Amino acid sequence: MAFYTYILRCADSSFYTGQTDNLEQRIAQHQSGYFTGYTYKRRPIELVWSEIFSTRVEALEAERQIKGWSKAKKQALIDGNWGLLSELARNRSDER
Incomplete structure (x- = not known):
């Protein structure tokens, strides 16, 4: 069985991080207001x-770790910007 950690971008541009064993179903549940x-x-x-x-x-x-990250660090992960992600990890005081 596979398990997923995921990040959603909400209508207000905030991020939500979660985990599930059925990604398609979970996204549909969030979208429907379940x-x-x-x-x-x-x-x-x-x-x-x-x-x-x-x-x-x-x-x-992974969910717990990502939930503790700043929005900038989450965006770097989403963008696949490993250099910025590494920099933000080193400069924790700068990421807020």
């Missing part, structure tokens, strides 16, 4: 990044 949490009033949402993991523990660890 969840009444963070994304509910921020629809429509757009999937902007995802990564596949072999265990739920790995996906949860």
Whole structure:
């Protein structure tokens, strides 16, 4: 079974990070308003990044790590800008 960590861009340009074992279904649930949490009033949402993991523990660890990142660091991950991502990781005080 595969597990995914994902980032959504919400209508207000904020990011939401989550994890699931069924990415297509989870995106549809966020889009439909099935969840009444963070994304509910921020629809429509757009999937902007995802990564596949072999265990739920790995996906949860990635979710927790990314949730602690600044918006700039998340955007660097989405863009695949590994240089900026590395720089932001080194300069944690600069990323806010």
